Amino acid sequence: MKTRITELFGIKHPILCGGMHRLCVPKLCAAVSNAGGLGSLTASTYPAKDDFVKAIREVRKLTKKPFWCNVTMLPAVHLGEENYKNYFDAIIEENVPVVEISGMPVDRLANGEYIDRLLEADVKLVHKVGAVRHAQHAEKVGYSAVIAAGVEEGGHPLNENVATTVLTPRIAESVKIPVITTGGMATGRSLAAALCLGADGIMMASRFICTTECDVHPNVKQEIIRRQENETVLYGNTIGLQGRALLNDSIKKVIEIEDRKGGLQEILPHIAGTWGPDIWEKGNMNVGLIPVGQSIGLIKDVVSCKELLERIIKEAEEIINRVKTKL
Template sequence: MLRTRFTERFGVEHPIVQGGMMWVGRAELVAAVANAGGLGFITALTQPTPDDLRREIERTRELTDKPFGVNVTILPSINPPPYEEYMKAIIESGVKIVETAGSNPEPFLPYYKDAGIKVLHKCTSVRHALKAERIGVDGVSIDGFECAGHPGEDDVPGLVLIPAAAKALEIPIIASGGIGDARGLVAALALGADGVNMGTRFMCTQESPVHQKVKEQIVAQGERDTQLIFRTMNNTARVADNEISRKVVEIEKAGGVFEDVRDLVAGARGRRVFEDGDLNAGIWTAGQVQGLIDDIPTCDELISRMVSEAEGLITDRLASFVR
């Protein structure tokens, strides 16, 4: 069993996290991760209303008695969601772990702390992680450039970012981006992390609530099959390579602005990919770790395999180098 500062502080069996993913972080997946000894997060804004989030939390509790959390991503918006109401739903539902991402979570921290909730904040740079530590979060999940979704604008890969964060921070660190198996877990621990976060890898499991065609596409694609969109808008996002993401990149290269791609990148179109299996309906997030994924296991199979193989790597292969 791999025990780290993260497993001790957050009360989970294994140092493996399934972070929030839009349209993906639902009860079936979160409970499966929890039952396998990892930490799964419901994605709050996948639920249309705070009351829907309350119901999803209860549905998760019907499927597991293990710890799980809720992700709340705060982003600038013309019509922002009622974040305070989502927070209230989390607190009143008795959830004890929250993953925050996007904007500074400081305005919400006193309420979470008063409710005895531990906060894991997701960030993409050491400077942002240090700020999160100063305002009082309990741990950070730090995303390297390889990750799906928003890797920030610094383009620092995990091999540099993780040890840089470990050197600067006192709180537990979760490594995210490019991790999909035991080798990534052991490497992250060696670099100074206390655990790993996986998105694309968990999206490609049997319990993941996305269409089978999406999972099969992840298995088929390699590490080069992603696109970086919104680069010219200083809001970089790594998504799967498809007709739509290539078109967005072409429009950007030609000098286009967000209004020129708004329809192409609409969230409703991306949701159709996951629900209908139309791989070119819209953009959908996927990381470079696709190149390391070659099966669609259950969450229990995936986590058990990672932990047992990690223990073997540490006690056998790495130990053999020491004379």
């Protein structure tokens, strides 16, 4: 299946792994890339530049295929502008081919110094956006592609709450650069639908947690399979950063605090689990915020990245052919 995205990144399948703090480490990144997609190495997992550089080199030992690095420039307790500069320096020095940026666009960092250097170094920039105007901005300043991130997505959907089904065609008709869809993507049906909506590929994150190569506690994978599409919630509007997370004890507490306008300091302890080993390594599903998307309703098994990507392509092609014969 060739699209503008497979051509742009030199990959076999138009399927990309979205950034996941703590989970998108070299093993999973390389597994997705070796399976023919675009694997992600998420920079925020490595606050020190040296560790990030080591991780990039580790990916290169595990795969000869293209991969991308995610740099998240959202308000964060553990990262700031100096970290972002270090990440982009490392990306340029290590010749990383593609970068996924979320939050602040990179032209706003250090008065535009970094976007100029990245473009000069021929690094392809992709921005994750939740609105048409943000996609248009990314195109104007030199990004190679945009990700249309609908409100269904895990992580931090924009608080305008536009669904993938509307956001994707709106962005596709508003920019000339390729569009990748994310939020609600997990199967071959998702890929077929995304192509119909005007996208050139899909990005998934939650789906990749339930792969054999994602090193999280088995409880996490089983809980994602057990839970359905109506078991995630939006939170964070009272602290200025909306997020979507799995419905659990911690998020219920967060919502209770937000309902009475309790404030950031009171909320922080309940969302802190995401940053520690309790959830991902120990499999305790009620001790913090677990950022997953509504796509969990579509996740039914744990498979290898290769099997997953091949299955998605086969199913998408079958659906597209079936629709064609009906016309």
